Amino acid sequence: MTKMTPSEALVETMVAEEVKVVFGIVGSAYMDALDLFPDAGIRFVSVAHEQAAAHAADGLARVTGKPQACIAQNGPGAANFVSAITAAYWAHSPVVAITPETGSKGIGTGGFQELDQMPWFEACTKYQVRVNRPDRMAELARRCFYIAKSECGPTQLNIPRDYFYGDIDCDLYKTEDVTRGAGSEADLEAAAKLLAEAKYPVILAGGGISFSDAVNETKELAEYLTAPVINSYLHNDSFPAEHQLATGPIGYCGSKAAMRTVAKADVVLALGSRLGPFGTLPQYDIEYWPKDAKIIQVDIDHRQLGLSRRVEVPIAADAREFAVQVLAKLKNIDPSRKIDEKRLEDVKKEKAVWLDELDEWSNSPSKLMHPRMFLKELSEAVPKNAIVATDVGNTCSMCNSYFGFEGPRQFLAALSWGNCGIAYGVGMGAKMGAPDKPVLAMQGDGSFGISGLSEVMTAVREEIPLIAVVFNNNQWGAEKKNQIDYYKDRFVGTNLKNPDFAQIAKDMGALGFRVEDPKDVKEVVNTAIESGKPAVIDAIIDGAAEVLAEPFRRDALKMPVRYLSKYKHLNDK
Ligand SMILES: Cc1ncc(C[n+]2csc(CCOP(=O)(O)OP(=O)(O)O)c2C)c(N)n1
Numbered sequence: 001m002t003k004m005t006p007s008e009a010l011v012e013t014m015v016a017e018e019v020k021v022v023f024g025i026v027g028s029a030y031m032d033a034l035d036l037f038p039d040a041g042i043r044f045v046s047v048a049h050e051q052a053a054a055h056a057a058d059g060l061a062r063v064t065g066k067p068q069a070c071i072a073q074n075g076p077g078a079a080n081f082v083s084a085i086t087a088a089y090w091a092h093s094p095v096v097a098i099t100p101e102t103g104s105k106g107i108g109t110g111g112f113q114e115l116d117q118m119p120w121f122e123a124c125t126k127y128q129v130r131v132n133r134p135d136r137m138a139e140l141a142r143r144c145f146y147i148a149k150s151e152c153g154p155t156q157l158n159i160p161r162d163y164f165y166g167d168i169d170c171d172l173y174k175t176e177d178v179t180r181g182a183g184s185e186a187d188l189e190a191a192a193k194l195l196a197e198a199k200y201p202v203i204l205a206g207g208g209i210s211f212s213d214a215v216n217e218t219k220e221l222a223e224y225l226t227a228p229v230i231n232s233y234l235h236n237d238s239f240p241a242e243h244q245l246a247t248g249p250i251g252y253c254g255s256k257a258a259m260r261t262v263a264k265a266d267v268v269l270a271l272g273s274r275l276g277p278f279g280t281l282p283q284y285d286i287e288y289w290p291k292d293a294k295i296i297q298v299d300i301d302h303r304q305l306g307l308s309r310r311v312e313v314p315i316a317a318d319a320r321e322f323a324v325q326v327l328a329k330l331k332n333i334d335p336s337r338k339i340d341e342k343r344l345e346d347v348k349k350e351k352a353v354w355l356d357e358l359d360e361w362s363n364s365p366s367k368l369m370h371p372r373m374f375l376k377e378l379s380e381a382v383p384k385n386a387i388v389a390t391d392v393g394n395t396c397s398m399c400n401s402y403f404g405f406e407g408p409r410q411f412l413a414a415l416s417w418g419n420c421g422i423a424y425g426v427g428m429g430a431k432m433g434a435p436d437k438p439v440l441a442m443q444g445d446g447s448f449g450i451s452g453l454s455e456v457m458t459a460v461r462e463e464i465p466l467i468a469v470v471f472n473n474n475q476w477g478a479e480k481k482n483q484i485d486y487y488k489d490r491f492v493g494t495n496l497k498n499p500d501f502a503q504i505a506k507d508m509g510a511l512g513f514r515v516e517d518p519k520d521v522k523e524v525v526n527t528a529i530e531s532g533k534p535a536v537i538d539a540i541i542d543g544a545a546e547v548l549a550e551p552f553r554r555d556a557l558k559m560p561v562r563y564l565s566k567y568k569h570l571n572d573k
């Protein structure tokens with residue numbers, strides 16, 4: 001045991017966890033710990049709004065695979081974390097939200113910046129704890145890091161502000177890494193049997209493949225089985241897009257090749273996937289989910305098994321270890337299994353048909369730059385090793401069918417929280433975790449206004465050469481599409497008048513580019529990457545009804561019905 005202060009215990013616990021960067025906005029509540037950061041070798045990145053701090057910690061965690069932290073002043077600062085921590089929750093991202101709170105003597109008395117801040121994070125964390133004695137600081141901080149990484153999600157370390165001070169004795173050490181194993185012998189046998197007997201096995205490659213670095217093992221398994229691979233919704237980096245068995249992602253604005261392929265499956269191996277319900281909804285009027293197929297679901301979290309779909313073989317396991325072991329079993333069953341040339345041909349054909357269709361869409365003429373034409377150029381301009389963070393919106397969603405990746409941890413999407421304004425913050429964290437790779441944050445003009453534009457200041461101040469691509473159609477396009485399809489073009493709150501984003505970026509000290517012609521896209525992207533500076537590419541694209549993708553929530557919208565005389569004229573005829 002060593003004598004130290006609780007501030008020292010907290011900071012040294014982060015050092016032990018190899019935390020190199022903490023994102024936040026300064027606050028008196030934790031100033032005693034903050035003062036130690038420089039000597040601890042921890043860089044404090046000061047953001048414009050705490051939402052971006054939590055998104056950046058999420059981005060850094062997703063790229064490094066290690067738990068990361070953000071910190072905020074009690075009350076309003078901590079409250080600004082909530083949406084972003086929820087995004088990390090659904091991204092299975094290990095983020096420790098450090099939330100100092102009012103002093104222990106004042107809890108519950110309605111003092112300054114005081115409200116019980118534990119309930120705010122109750123639903124969006126895997127674990128939360130209030131430090132109840134200063135001498136438990138290191139122990140409880142360690143617990144937060146341990147659970148964040150072992151349960152793949154955010155945790156909250158809540159600290160009464162007076163507990164940063166005092167003399168304590170404690171031990172400091174790094175948390176253990178737990179291994180999960182491949183699943184039980186019986187599980188592996190059952191999975192191998194189903195896969196060996198399958199007529200048309202398909203692998204659904206989930207986010208768990210990235211988290212457990214299982215891409216190579218999944219490739220070997222797919223090749224042995226000649227099993228086509230579909231990426232789960234918004235996990236476009238879970239299997240190499242160029243692989244001959246890769247068919248692209250399912251879900252909203254995904255790949256028709258993937259959808260048509262999985263529709264043929266009699267056995268689906270959902271590897272490292274919770275099978276989120278939104279990700280398997282019908283798209284492009286294709287009811288693709290194979291209702292009669294037998295499903296083997298492998299997820300590290302036993303609670304996800306069979307949650308949204310009935311599964312034949314539920315397996316709580318690490319995706320990589322499972323893939324290795326099930327392949328060994330399969331090879332035992334049939335050591336000389338041959339490549340199924342017919343299935344390979346089938347995949348090739350489906351891909352060709354889909355890519356032709358996508359190309360046709362991308363070449364549609366329109367007065368302004370067509371979003372799909374822009375995305376085609378952009379996807380060709382982005383280097384193969386780049387990391388791409390995407391937001392929520394109509395154009396952003398179309399990215400799903402244009403961006404394929406070589407390896408894991410390259411595509412950082414908004415995933416199930418679906419909050420507009422996520423990409424820039426996540427992109428900042430990603431760039432800090434992968435300084436040698438180009439990192440692009442892609443978002444619509446509306447979303448850029450939520451948490452993007454103001455964070456360009458952060459990128460400039462902190463010298464984070466993130467490249468923002470703004471899909472600027474002067475509207476909240478995804479929501480406008482609902483008003484077009486369901487509300488007879490009655491546009492309430494969906495049109496936007498934007499400033500000149502490129503000029504504002506320049507005024508902030510970043511590079512700013514305005515792109516209106518698809519021919520200029522590649523050069524601008526290259527210039528931005530080569531500059532090594534924060535940059536904003538303001539892409540002026542068409543937002544007309546005919547260029548917008550399908551409504552996001554076709555599944556949940558209804559035609560309006562009005563009974564009151566005041567509103568009757570709004571009824572659909
Ligand atoms: C924080 C948040 N607020 C509101 C929404 C609802 N919403 C979903 S998509 C969307 C429009 C996004 O507009 P923009 O970023 O300009 O992209 P576009 O759809 O025009 O391509 C909105 C407002 C949301 N998902 N998240």
Ligand SMILES: [Mg+2]
Nearest residue numbers: 444445475477
């Ligand atoms: Mg827009």
